Amino acid sequence: MLCTLLGILTTGLAGALVGVTMEMHDSLTWVDHSSQVLRSANRVVSTLREAESGQRGFILTQNPEFAESVERALGSARREAATLARLTADNPTQNTRARQIETLVGERIAILQASARLTGNGSFVAARDFVATGRGLMLMQLVDGKIGDLVLDERDLAATRMDKVERLLRVILWLAAVGTPLTLLFLVMMARSLIRRIRQPAGAMIEVMGQLGAGERKARITGDMGSSEFSQLAQGYNAMADELELALADQVKAHDNLEAANDALSHNAQTLRERGEVIEILGGMAHRMQAARTDEELAAIIRVFVPRVLPHIPGALYVHNNSRNLLVATATWGGLELAQGNFAPEECWALRRGQSHFVDEPGSDIVCPHVGSQTDHYHCEPLLAGGEVIGVLYLKGTIDTENRFRLAVLSENIASALVNHRLQRGLREQTIRDPLTGLFNRRYLEETLSLEIARASRSGAPLSLVMCDVDHFKRFNDEFGHDAGDQVLQTVAAELRRRFRDGDVVCRFGGEEFVIIAPATDATVLQARVEEVREAISLVTVRQGGRTLGSVTMSFGVATWSDGMDREGAMLVKTADAALYAAKRNGRNRVVVDATALAA
Structure with missing residues (x-):
């Protein structure tokens, strides 16, 4: 009977244990289900954050590497959101949130896809403006809020289910404790062994939970749990802890990405400010x-502005001469x-x-012959305007990446200015030059004479x-024609220009x-x-063509300005003309100096 009682007791105890174990198995299954829900919720946020970070990085840095992961992350976010809705189908409240x-x-x-289409078309400014509307941020905040509510409730469910597991464990312990005195010593030993097998994994789980609660993110349940249920529970718990650690790591990574993007944005802003200053200087x-x-x-x-655009880089500007057979140094700066x-x-x-030619270090490229012996590092930048090379910038130094932008806009500005200056000078030359002889015309004579008189008066x-x-000029026109007369004037003009000083101003007065x-020259010297x-x-x-026109003589009248004359020069011209008339009257081919000038 004792055996029967023991058998009945053992059977009842076994049945009770089986029922409790099955119930605990169901609870463990639900705990694992909660872990899956939490894992899917965290993946929704992490993949969406990854897509945001990639798109924001692409907008800020315009680096296509950021854009490659955006579409993958968006697809993962959509799948994880669908998975979350499927996993919460058993819970109406959670399923509604999902x-x-x-x-x-x-x-x-x-x-994000709309922003990606803008950036894909190269419209980065429009993409930034689109992001700046804040619609994406508001949606992300709503997602974070809904995810947070779902996670909190799911964690409560997981905690409730874990409590149920612990209660079931306590029931098992109680059943084992009550049945032990009534069973045989073998059953007692088996019960004690069973209790140890239960207490060990439970204790390990409780200890690890305490460690995780204390902030040890790496705490995990290890070792043999003694049963598949506890092993499954340990695996589910470890998986949940891994997901939590990954979520925290993703959060840290997202924070680091945001900081990197902010640093890149700050650098770009600084670069834009500096380029704006350069453009203002160039303006x-x-x-x-x-x-x-x-x-x-x-x-x-x-000399004043180039060192401000390219500081600490000495250099020189060379421009083509009129014959375009030489580059002439027009300006130097930086003590070059x-x-x-x-x-x-x-x-x-x-x-x-x-195109640009430079030597960063000795032997890195061919050295321009005009550089000389200092060949360690220099940069030559051709000045192009309308497809024509008009000069070159020679820089003694190495041009880094940022300075290449400055050099490009500087070269373009200088080239445009040189072309404009050359056109202005050409137009001015046309207004002040006699088209036949190339000498200054009467208009220029009158302007220059009044300026020189003012200078002489001050100094x-x-x-x-x-x-x-020209003596007997009419003879050339009458005998040989007006073309011959023009040739005589051109020959005389060339000789006058060659014989007088560079500082003297030679003009055609007319006919x-x-x-x-002749500035700074008195009548005796002149x-x-x-x-x-x-x-x-x-x-x-x-000579004209193949014929000889003969020799030419000229008559000259010389006068010197005095304080009694007008400041416009009319009296001085009249005095010199009177001296010329005297030379004509006295036989031509001679020089007559105004008597007043000689007396002075």
């Missing part, structure tokens, strides 16, 4: 260069000492190739004027008459010089 989350995720994905430089009237003014502007002031175009590889330096004309303004010119012209034989 459906709402799926809808919000779909809206957020649509916004001031271009405005001044457009107003420059002489090559010296243009060179002064370049040039190996040679002028050089032929073929001595610069940048001009040969029509006290002498100012003299020579008026001359066969010429005027020479008379000797004019005599040399007169004699040289008398030795010239004029």
Whole structure:
């Protein structure tokens, strides 16, 4: 009977244990189900955050590597949202939230895809403006809120189910404790063994839970749990802890990505500010260069502004001469000492190739002959305008990436200014030059004479004027025609231009008459010089085509300005003309100096 009682007791105890175990198995299944729900919810957020980070990085840095992962992340987010809705089908409240989350995720994905289409078309500014509306941020906040509510409730469900497991464990312990005194010693030993097998994994789980609650994210249930249920529970718990750790890691990673994107944005903003300052400087430089009237003014502007655009980089500007057979140094800055002031175009590889040429270190590339012995590092930038090379910028130094932008816009501005300056100078030359002889015309004479008189009046330096004309000029027109007369004027003009000083201003007054303004020269000195010119012209034989027109002589009248004369120069011209008339009257081919000038 005892055996029967023991059998009944054992059977009842076994049946009770089986029932409790099955109930605990169901509870463990639901705990694992909660773990799956939490894992899917965390994946929804993490994949959506990954897509946001990739799209934001692409907008900020315009690096296509960021865009490659966006579509994959969006697909994962959509699948995880659908999975979450499927997993919560047994819980109407959670399933409602999951459906709402799926809808919000779909809206957020649509916004990200719209932004991706803008960036894919290269409309980064429009994409930033689109992001700046805040619609995406609001949707993400709604997603975070719904996910947070779902996670909190699911964790409560998981905790309730874990409590139920623990209660069932306590029931098992109670059943084992009551049945133990009534069973045989073998059953007692088996019961004690069973209790140890239960207490060990439960204790391990409780200990690990405590460690995780204390902040040890790496705490996991390890070792043999003694049963498949506890092993499954341990696996589910470990998987839940892994997902939690991954979620926290994703959060840290997203934070790091945001910081990196912010750093990149700050760097880009700084670069844009610096480029804006450079463009402002170049605008001031271009405005001044457009107003420059002489090559010296243009060179002064370049010397002032180029070091501000390219600081700490000395250099020089070379421009083609009129014959385009030489590059002439127009301006230097930064204390640069040039190996040679002028050089032929073929001595610069940048001009040969029509593109930048530079040497970063000795032996890295071919050295331009015009550079000289200092060949360790330099940069030659050709100045192009309308497909024409008009000069070159020579820079003594290495041009880094940011300075290449500055150099490009600087070169474009200088090239445009040089072309504009050349056109202005050409137009001015057309207005002040005599088209037949190439000498200055009467208009220029009148402007220059009044300026030189004002300068002489201030400084006290002498100012003299020579008026001359070709003797018997009408004979050439009558005998050989007007073309021959033009040839005579051109020959005489060339000789006058060659014989007088560079500082003297040689003009055609009209017809066969010429005027020479001689600053800082008195009549005595000028008379000797004019005599040399007169004699040289008398030795010239004029030729036209294949015929000889004969020799030419000229008569000269010299006068010097005095304080009693007007400031416009009319009296000075009249005095020189009277001296010229005297030379004509006294036999031509001679120099007559105004008596007043000689007396002074």
